[in-house]
Amino acid sequence: xxxxxxxxxxxxxxxxxxxxxxxxxxxxxxxxxxxxxxxxxxxxxxxxxxxxxxxxxxxxxxxxxxxxxxxxxxxxxxxxxxxxxxxxxxxxxxxxxxxxxxxxxxxxxxxxxxxxxxxxxxxxxxxxxxxxxxxxxxxxxxxxxxxxxxxxxxxxxxxxxxxxxxxxxxxxxxxxxxxxxxxxxxxxxxxxxxxxxxxxxxxxxxxxxxxxxxxxxxxxxxxxxxxxxxxxxxxxxxxxxxxxxxxxx
Amino acid sequence: xxxxxxxxxxxxxxxxxxxxxxxxxxxxxxxxxxxxxxxxxxxxxxxxxxxxxxxxxxxxxxxxxxxxxxxxxxxxxxxxxxxxxxxxxxxxxxxxxxxxxxxxxxxxxxxxxxxxxxxxxxxxxxxxxxxxxxxxxxxxxxxxxxxxxxxxxxxxxxxxxxxxxxxxxxxxxxxxxxxxxxxxxxxxxxxxxxxxxxxxxxxxxxxxxxxxxxxxxxxxxxxxxxxxxxxxxxxxxxxxxxxxxxxxxxxxxxxxxxxxxxxxxxxxxxxxxxxxxxxxxxxxxxxxxxxxxxxxxxxxxxxxxxxxxxxxxxxxxxxxxxxxxxxxxxxxxxxxxxxxxxxxxxxxxxxxxxxxxxxxxxxxxxxxxxxxxxxxxxxxxxxxxxxxxxxxxxxxxxxxxxxxxxxxxxxx
Numbered sequence: 001x002x003x004x005x006x007x008x009x010x011x012x013x014x015x016x017x018x019x020x021x022x023x024x025x026x027x028x029x030x031x032x033x034x035x036x037x038x039x040x041x042x043x044x045x046x047x048x049x050x051x052x053x054x055x056x057x058x059x060x061x062x063x064x065x066x067x068x069x070x071x072x073x074x075x076x077x078x079x080x081x082x083x084x085x086x087x088x089x090x091x092x093x094x095x096x097x098x099x100x101x102x103x104x105x106x107x108x109x110x111x112x113x114x115x116x117x118x119x120x121x122x123x124x125x126x127x128x129x130x131x132x133x134x135x136x137x138x139x140x141x142x143x144x145x146x147x148x149x150x151x152x153x154x155x156x157x158x159x160x161x162x163x164x165x166x167x168x169x170x171x172x173x174x175x176x177x178x179x180x181x182x183x184x185x186x187x188x189x190x191x192x193x194x195x196x197x198x199x200x201x202x203x204x205x206x207x208x209x210x211x212x213x214x215x216x217x218x219x220x221x222x223x224x225x226x227x228x229x230x231x232x233x234x235x236x237x238x239x240x241x242x243x244x245x246x247x248x249x
Numbered sequence: 250x251x252x253x254x255x256x257x258x259x260x261x262x263x264x265x266x267x268x269x270x271x272x273x274x275x276x277x278x279x280x281x282x283x284x285x286x287x288x289x290x291x292x293x294x295x296x297x298x299x300x301x302x303x304x305x306x307x308x309x310x311x312x313x314x315x316x317x318x319x320x321x322x323x324x325x326x327x328x329x330x331x332x333x334x335x336x337x338x339x340x341x342x343x344x345x346x347x348x349x350x351x352x353x354x355x356x357x358x359x360x361x362x363x364x365x366x367x368x369x370x371x372x373x374x375x376x377x378x379x380x381x382x383x384x385x386x387x388x389x390x391x392x393x394x395x396x397x398x399x400x401x402x403x404x405x406x407x408x409x410x411x412x413x414x415x416x417x418x419x420x421x422x423x424x425x426x427x428x429x430x431x432x433x434x435x436x437x438x439x440x441x442x443x444x445x446x447x448x449x450x451x452x453x454x455x456x457x458x459x460x461x462x463x464x465x466x467x468x469x470x471x472x473x474x475x476x477x478x479x480x481x482x483x484x485x486x487x488x489x490x491x492x493x494x495x496x497x498x499x500x501x502x503x504x505x506x507x508x509x510x511x512x513x514x515x516x517x518x519x520x521x522x523x524x525x526x527x528x529x530x531x532x533x534x535x536x537x538x539x540x541x542x543x544x545x546x547x548x549x550x551x552x553x554x555x556x557x558x559x560x561x562x563x564x565x566x567x568x569x570x571x572x573x574x575x576x577x578x579x580x581x582x583x584x585x586x587x588x589x590x591x592x593x594x595x596x597x598x599x600x601x602x603x604x605x606x607x608x609x610x611x612x613x614x615x616x617x618x619x620x621x622x623x624x625x626x627x628x629x630x631x632x633x634x635x636x637x638x639x640x641x642x643x644x645x646x647x648x649x650x651x652x653x654x655x656x657x658x659x660x661x
Contacts, residue, residue: 050456072455082456090449092513101446105458109439111467116437159457 001064003028003167003197004049004080009058009068011044018044020221021058026167031198033212035205037241041221042201043085046169049199050082051075062167077105081165085172087152089159091145095136098144098155100127102162126162133192134158150181154188161192168193170200174207186210217241261430268422272415279530281414285486287526288421289479292428294506294518296475301504302512303436304468305448306361307369310376311476311503316383316495317352318345318477320390322484326398338403338411342424342481349477350470357469362462364451373497380496395491398484411485421482428478433515435471444468505543509550511557520558538603542596573652580648584641591634597627 002025011019018041026032034042047053049060051072060068067075090098100123107123109115117123131137134154139147144155153173160168173189174182186207189198202208208215209229216226217238225235232238271284293315300306322345328334360371383390390396400411409416435441443464447454451461484490493499502525510521525543532539554561568574597611601618609616609623616623 052452071460073458073460076456076458084453088450088453088456090446090453092449093445097442097445101442101454102457104439104443111440111443111459111463113435113438113440113467113471115439116434117439117442118437159453163457 001028002026003063004199005059005061006045006049007059007061009045009048009060010056011041011048011053012056018221019048019055022218022221022223024216024223024226026197026199028166028197029195030214031193031212032200032214032216033208034199034201034216034218035203035208036218040218042218043171045218046082046171046199046201049075050080050169076163076165079166080169081160081163081167082169083156083160083171083173085175087149087156089144089152089155092143094141095144095147095155096127096131096140099130099158099162100124102159103127103130106163130158130162134188150177150185153177153185157185157188157192161196165196167197167199170198170202172201172203174202174204182207264429265426268426269419271422272418276415278414281418283526283530285414285418285421286530287523288418288425289482289486290503290506290522290526291425291519292482293476293479293503294510294522295429295432295515296472296479297503298507298512298515298518299432299435299444299468299472299475301507302514302517303441303448304444304465304472305364306372306465306469307365308372308500309369309497309504310372310374310379310500311472312495312497312499313356313376313379314349314352314473314476315480315483315499315503316379316490316492318342318349318480319484319490319494320383320396320480321345321348321477322481323396323398323488323490324389326400326402326484326488327396329402330399335404337406338400338485339406339420339423341400341403341485342478345481345484346474346478349480350474352477353470353473357466357473361465361469364447364461364465368465376495376497376500380492383492383495390492391490393492395489395493397489400485400488414486417486421486424478424482428475429519432471432475436515440464440467505547509547509557511559511561513556514559514563517557517559524558536600538599541599568652571652576648576652577645580641580645584638584645587634587637587641589634591631591638594627594631594634598624598631601627 004026006022006024009019009022010017022045034045036042044053048055048068051067051070051074054069058068059066062075062078062080065078067078067080090101093101100117103123103126104110104117107120107126109117109123128137131140134157136147136151136154136158139151144152147155153176157170157173160170170189174185177185182204189200189211198211200208200211202211212229214227215229215232217224217232217235219241224241225232225238227235268288272281275281275284293311296314297308297311300308300311322341325334325341325344326338329336356371356375360368360375384392400417403411411417411420436444443454443459444467447459447461447464454461454464480494483494506521506525507518508521509524510519511517528539528543532542536542550557556563565574565577568577593612597616600611601609601616601624604618607618609618
């Protein structure tokens with residue numbers, strides 16, 4: 001059974017329709033990339049699934065449950081985590097605090113104001129583990145706003161995967177990175193999303209072909225093709241609409 | 250871990266000791282009265298910082314919760330006076346806190362939906378609304394005259410009847426310690442940590458499972474409750490409340506305290522509360538212009554020390570750890586002395602132009618307002634002070650860089 005399914009999904013902002021009827025299924029455990037030219041609606045698709053905006057029509061089901069239009073925090077609690085295109089962190093909190101905050105909900109902390117967090121060994125250990133995995137253990141006490149850009153991207157990724165969500169959405173995780181940084185980031189993504197369902201939006205075709213088992217092509221709000229890397233490479237419509245002009249690999 | 254815990258326990262022990270020993274060192278009636286006002290201001294300013302510093306909510310109406318807590322406390326005293334109720338007055342601040350909490354729950358239910366301008370405008374509106382109603386609803390608020398009670402009708406606690414101000418001080422110090430500790434511990438809970446996260450980035454908080462609104466609401470209610478406790482203490486101390494205690498001027502003053510003390514540090518509002526209470530008492534005795542000076546201090550803080558007094562002290566942390574603090578001593582002196590000269594001379598000019606009598610007594614001098622020398626002297630000194638200060642700044646800047654750049658390999 002698919003973990004996430006989109007049926008007849010539409011989103012318009014005023015008169016302009018950004019997503020015009022998307023039907024797509026994501027299988028549990030797969031690594032799925034969504035590609036498409038600029039303005040195709042990839043980020044909007046993420047916003048709809050993660051709850052940043054509500055669909056105008058259609059259905060989003062996560063493990064059989066309709067989640068379209070729920071607020072982001074409810075969707076997150078069901079097991080969907082996401083990262084952002086532009087680093088979206090807590091700049092004045094330390095790197096350690098950023099990760100720990102991302103762990104609060106799944107550690108059962110809730111909104112409690114009667115329990116202290118500093119003495120909680122399990123929470124501390126989990127935080128350290130995540131920091132170790134994303135390679136930021138040495139910067140734990142530095143304010144997140146003061147670390148390097150690529151480190152913020154790693155932190156962003158760490159916050160997305162910290163809570164052990166089943167479905168992880170990554171929006172251009174290597175945007176703005178140098179080639180070697182991007183390669184490290186791909187390794188990191190592979191490592192931290194092992195065993196999870198990963199959906200990513202990415203422009204860099206090398207990364208897409210490297211990471212994804214399945215690729216869907218979104219053009220002007222519609223999915224025009226979906227399949228393995230070979231199928232997509234061979235698809236004439238895709239070459240016409242997208243790969244021929246935009247592939248900079 | 251246990252080392253930092255010990256250090257923290259030591260810090261809190263020191264805080265308690267200072268609170269308890271202060272009236273031993275300063276035992277005049279005036280000093281006790283200042284100390285009483287300080288304890289109230291500390292709780293109030295800390296509660297305000299739960300909103301602005303910790304939660305990113307700029308409130309212009311925090312006095313509402315302080316005032317409502319105070320009014321209810323006076324009504325409780327009145328009930329005891331009539332004999333309809335009887336409980337030790339030690340618990341009066343708790344009653345104020347509950348009132349603040351209830352008001353916070355009600356207002357917070359709609360005002361915490363958004364932070365930023367929306368929140369600020371709603372707080373201003375509620376502040377104005379409550380202040381205006383307090384004049385209209387004369388039965389509860391006593392109109393312009395306010396209401397007064399008498400704290401001595403409560404049953405004595407361990408033989409203490411709270412007739413003297415110093416007894417009220419110890420009651421207030423106990424509550425201040427308790428409230429400070431609770432507010433500090435709040436910052437170390439999930440709700441308190443997430444308040445910081447929501448302040449920094451409400452959107453991201455929502456994508457890690459937290460409703461920004463609910464996080465703000467919790468902080469808001471807690472802030473209301475602690476402001477109410479401060480209001481209850483105020484009622485016990487003065488036995489008298491008017492609309493002035495919940496109007497916008499009081500809301501503005503608590504903002505100033507928290508800001509000047511330093512929003513980013515837990516201890517900041519405590520420093521601000523102590524400083525402003527002292528300024529209020531000391532300066533207002535000498536000059537009618539003290540609010541002008543306070544305003545200038547506030548503007549200068551916003552411009553040059555956005556992290557407040559606490560931030561200014563903490564700026565020197567890295568130099569202190571490198572052992573290079575001594576490099577700054579002389580440059581600070583060379584800037585500070587002419588700056589002091591400028592301030593004293595400028596204040597002299599301000600007082601001269603404001604004075605009503607023919608002579609102004611200033612720093613032991615008698616200056617005749619109609620003599621040109623009385624004006625020219627301070628003007629000249631102010632100019633000299635200004636120029637010397639300006640000329641010393643490059644040297645200070647250079648010393649600062651040397652103090653903070655030395656031995657870069659020891660940087661973490």
